[in-house]
Amino acid sequence: MKNQSIIYLFLLLFSMSISGLAQDNISPQRKMAIDSLALEKVRDLSKYISIIGSKETAWSEANRVIERTLELFSEGAQMGVSTINQPKVKYYDIRTYLERLMALNYDKVKIEWFNIEYMSDLERMPDGRYVGVITIYQRFEGSSGDKMKYMDTTKKDITVYVERKQTQIGGRLIGFWDVLLGDVRVIETKP
Amino acid sequence: MLNNIRKDHSFYWALVILAVIAFTGVTGCKSQKKIEAQKAAQERTDKIDQAKMDLINLINQQDNLTTAEMEDLVSEIRGMNLDDVELNALLEESENIIRAKREEQQRIEAEKRRQEEELQRFEENRFNKIEDYFEAIASSKSMEMANTRVNEALKFFASPQVPVLIITFMEGDFKDYDKPTTIRKYLEYLKDQGKNRNKIYNVQFDSHGKIIELELIKM
Amino acid sequence: MRKYISLFLWSLLFPFSMDGQNWNLINSEQTSYEREEKSFYAETKQVNQFIRRFNAEENVLGIRLSSNDSLYHSSQLRKNYINMLFDNQNTSISDMLKSAFINDVTQDANPKFLDFHGGEWFGETFVKFDRGSQEVFITLFMELVKENLGSKWVVGDIYYNPYEDLYGRDAGSGSRFLHPLSHELDFMNLDRVFKSGNHTGDYFYQGFHPDKLSIFMYELRNNTLQFNYVSGVKFHFFQIDGWYFEITEFNRPGLNRGWLISNLIKLEDGQKQKLINFIYHRD
Numbered sequence: 027m028k029n030q031s032i033i034y035l036f037l038l039l040f041s042m043s044i045s046g047l048a049q050d051n052i053s054p055q056r057k058m059a060i061d062s063l064a065l066e067k068v069r070d071l072s073k074y075i076s077i078i079g080s081k082e083t084a085w086s087e088a089n090r091v092i093e094r095t096l097e098l099f100s101e102g103a104q105m106g107v108s109t110i111n112q113p114k115v116k117y118y119d120i121r122t123y124l125e126r127l128m129a130l131n132y133d134k135v136k137i138e139w140f141n142i143e144y145m146s147d148l149e150r151m152p153d154g155r156y157v158g159v160i161t162i163y164q165r166f167e168g169s170s171g172d173k174m175k176y177m178d179t180t181k182k183d184i185t186v187y188v189e190r191k192q193t194q195i196g197g198r199l200i201g202f203w204d205v206l207l208g209d210v211r212v213i214e215t216k217p
Numbered sequence: 218m219l220n221n222i223r224k225d226h227s228f229y230w231a232l233v234i235l236a237v238i239a240f241t242g243v244t245g246c247k248s249q250k251k252i253e254a255q256k257a258a259q260e261r262t263d264k265i266d267q268a269k270m271d272l273i274n275l276i277n278q279q280d281n282l283t284t285a286e287m288e289d290l291v292s293e294i295r296g297m298n299l300d301d302v303e304l305n306a307l308l309e310e311s312e313n314i315i316r317a318k319r320e321e322q323q324r325i326e327a328e329k330r331r332q333e334e335e336l337q338r339f340e341e342n343r344f345n346k347i348e349d350y351f352e353a354i355a356s357s358k359s360m361e362m363a364n365t366r367v368n369e370a371l372k373f374f375a376s377p378q379v380p381v382l383i384i385t386f387m388e389g390d391f392k393d394y395d396k397p398t399t400i401r402k403y404l405e406y407l408k409d410q411g412k413n414r415n416k417i418y419n420v421q422f423d424s425h426g427k428i429i430e431l432e433l434i435k436m
Numbered sequence: 437m438r439k440y441i442s443l444f445l446w447s448l449l450f451p452f453s454m455d456g457q458n459w460n461l462i463n464s465e466q467t468s469y470e471r472e473e474k475s476f477y478a479e480t481k482q483v484n485q486f487i488r489r490f491n492a493e494e495n496v497l498g499i500r501l502s503s504n505d506s507l508y509h510s511s512q513l514r515k516n517y518i519n520m521l522f523d524n525q526n527t528s529i530s531d532m533l534k535s536a537f538i539n540d541v542t543q544d545a546n547p548k549f550l551d552f553h554g555g556e557w558f559g560e561t562f563v564k565f566d567r568g569s570q571e572v573f574i575t576l577f578m579e580l581v582k583e584n585l586g587s588k589w590v591v592g593d594i595y596y597n598p599y600e601d602l603y604g605r606d607a608g609s610g611s612r613f614l615h616p617l618s619h620e621l622d623f624m625n626l627d628r629v630f631k632s633g634n635h636t637g638d639y640f641y642q643g644f645h646p647d648k649l650s651i652f653m654y655e656l657r658n659n660t661l662q663f664n665y666v667s668g669v670k671f672h673f674f675q676i677d678g679w680y681f682e683i684t685e686f687n688r689p690g691l692n693r694g695w696l697i698s699n700l701i702k703l704e705d706g707q708k709q710k711l712i713n714f715i716y717h718r719d
Contacts, residue, residue, distance in 0.1 A: 053388070054502070055386070055388070056386050056388070056393065059385050059386035059393060059435075060385075060386075060393075062385075062435075063385050063395060070406075070410060073409065073410050073411070074409065077409060084360070087360060090405075091409060094402075094405070094406075094409065106665075108665075110687070113667055114564075114664075114665055115665035115666065117665075138469075140469075140472065140473050140476055141473060142473065142476050142477060142498075144481045144482060144485060144498050146482050146484035146485075147484060147552070149552075149586065149587065150585050150586035150587070151586040151587070151588065152583035152584045152585070152586045152587070152588050153584070153586070154584070154585055154586065159482060159484070161481045161482060163472075163473075163476050165469075165472075179472060181476075181481070183482070191396075193397060195380050195382065195397055195430070196380070196421065196429075196430050200382060200394050200397060201392075201393065201394065202393065202394035202395060202396055202397065203385065203393060203394075203395065203396075204396050205395075205396070213687060215687055216687070216688065216689050
């Protein structure tokens, strides 16, 4: 009798875990849509960085764009920056990084993004959210007068958090994917 | 002999009885038919009266019948074949009324359709107009131009805080969305990003014709 | 543009499919931007990409292959990919060993794949700390563990030389003890214990072994150690039966860059655990 109830308990637990897995089963098409939503956020970030860095952007506009950029990130996200000559990783909070970018002392700044976006698998974290990493490459040129003052190419590995959320809008329940960017590793790279 | 006479008497009585029976039987049958004929005539009269009453009510539109119910009533009365001059006149008059009603209804429906089509065209135009604004904001050459267009586009909306939902994935009735935003933020997003990749999927208006919710879909 | 890259990468994968003329044509038309872009495409940009390339789960543009694509897990594509996944400046891995490895993992009858959640692989990070005015490097061994519905990396063990020499038994250990009547003297002989330096552990319970993570945590808690930055990372894979390999990130010009195999060993029976202990600096 005791053995039988143990078997039933086991079967119950087993069926529960199966249904748990099935719930987590996201169709490949839906997964692709989530991936492209995450890539979209990174593209948005790239564009915002270009606007903030551009010397043609008015100060007030750049500040507004900084606020919008910060909305892309989760709280406490940091940039970890290192160069080839200096392997030391310098940490900046995102706001400081963007404000430094805005205040760079060049007459002209050119920020180009390479046509490459590499996205990892989305992995589940213990808290149920998903995390991925998107790698992009950026070329930066800062010049004053006719002279090129600084140029570098950096690889940016950007953390992306994806969380399923729900909200009430116009009396209906809307299920959405909250995509937030996290820590960014910036490494100078020599092509 | 007596016996014969007795016999003859009984025969006579039998004949009399038979004759009486036969006579009374014939006259009883005749009066039954008459009763039935009278009854039928009365029924017809009743039917005609009832039909007249119904038709008069119909003509005076006292029963609040729908046109279809009127049509049913008229065809039912016609089906009774109650050939009555007065009734026929009433039937004709009823049919004229029904025809007029039908024509009026068709006119109203046509008008309603026309209005709906017009509204749809108007909304489509408005959709197109909003989409044109989105496109114009995203492709603005200068910040000033973009800002002007943002302010112009905002006039279509009940407030700058109107929610904007963006569908990122759809399968049957199931929809996944991006994080909801507001129309001001969305228009600024178009301006900053210089790209307009979402199409209008659904719009909700308030009684003043201003947009109170915008649903977009990723292309 | 993409066409060029695609052509170029395919030419890398299938070197004999393109004649020299086309090759020169592509080279002569390259701008520096295109050259850089090419090397970024070729780069194994993430450990995730290393695994996907190793398994042939993505195309040359880094786009994931559907599991019913004919190239998915294709042994020919894997052979080409894995060949590219070696640090080609490392001469210590012989060509013979390399091809034995490639042949073994891609054999049609029994192909061997890498699995992110398959265990038997771990990370080794070199972390710089400030210890007072001194700069020190401590090795943290990172292990991927499952928790609830997901997974996480944990610090499984550390290696820091000063922690290694805290205690070890030696020939004299047997003669170092507190005699059984020490209690009658209020353990006044503890004085000798705490003057014994490296040998203090001889006076602790039998089988005592210092717990390095606890010491590390204590030093972090009292600010003796202060985190500076991670100066290097590599990963050790024991997932492929009979083999060990190590991957390291190479940030250098050219196409052979990113996460590449920097060490490869064919494991004989019983060697696996020995090697793991060696990497962890465990006796």
